Amino acid sequence: MSKLSLDRILQSQGFGTRKYCRSLIEDGEVSIAGVVHDNYKASLDTEGLVLHIFDEEWAVREHLYIALNKPANYECSRKPSHHPGVLTLLPEQFTWREVQPVGRLDHDTTGMLLMSDDGPFIHAQSSPKRHVPKVYQATTQDPVTPELVAQLLAGVQLHDEPAPLAALVCEQRGEHRLEIVLEQGKYHQVKRMLAAAGNHCSALHRSAIGQLTLESLGLQEGEWCYLSPEQLALLAPA
Numbered sequence: 001m002s003k004l005s006l007d008r009i010l011q012s013q014g015f016g017t018r019k020y021c022r023s024l025i026e027d028g029e030v031s032i033a034g035v036v037h038d039n040y041k042a043s044l045d046t047e048g049l050v051l052h053i054f055d056e057e058w059a060v061r062e063h064l065y066i067a068l069n070k071p072a073n074y075e076c077s078r079k080p081s082h083h084p085g086v087l088t089l090l091p092e093q094f095t096w097r098e099v100q101p102v103g104r105l106d107h108d109t110t111g112m113l114l115m116s117d118d119g120p121f122i123h124a125q126s127s128p129k130r131h132v133p134k135v136y137q138a139t140t141q142d143p144v145t146p147e148l149v150a151q152l153l154a155g156v157q158l159h160d161e162p163a164p165l166a167a168l169v170c171e172q173r174g175e176h177r178l179e180i181v182l183e184q185g186k187y188h189q190v191k192r193m194l195a196a197a198g199n200h201c202s203a204l205h206r207s208a209i210g211q212l213t214l215e216s217l218g219l220q221e222g223e224w225c226y227l228s229p230e231q232l233a234l235l236a237p238a
Helices: 006-012 018-026 092-096 119-126 146-154 189-196 229-233
Strands: 003-005 030-032 043-045 050-053 056-059 065-070 110-116 134-140 169-174 177-182 201-209 224-226
Touching (some): 006 018, 146 177
């Protein structure tokens, strides 16, 4: 981002229109290192810049890379229709920055959801060519059997797919629990694979993407965090 005027910096961070950002600055709502900056024309280096706006700290970031522990009954859409959207769990500024989910989880599926305002990152992470494994914890309606596990590992045929889809890993974790690792990311894939194998998915949770686990992030349901470069590197294919 290099050097920008203070009003442009605020606008780039999602604080509203340029006119509104100027008014915030002129009203003395913006400070840096304890010093109020009320000149919106001031040119500042954005590298490592930390602002205090309304007494809240904001580190200036060119792009946002976020992990959210998605609760049930939230839609992964900027225009939700039947449930609240996941953006309501994030600061309002992120909506102004056009943050959007990287891929989707069904409204009733919980767990790790990546979000960003970086278009190339979203496209790259969503591409089926990347073959990034995603780990799911599935609760089944009927008991898990060795035959079910074997079917999912061998591959099941879905009616709109040209070839059977198989889990990379499928392990029983309880009488009604499976850990399933997939890399295709097809629509409703876990649920449809379980149905095709003669069972039913009653609950689904995504616990990891690539080598990045939700447990390592320490997020409770509904909580989010920024991802560091080291954490982003864990999203690369193995």
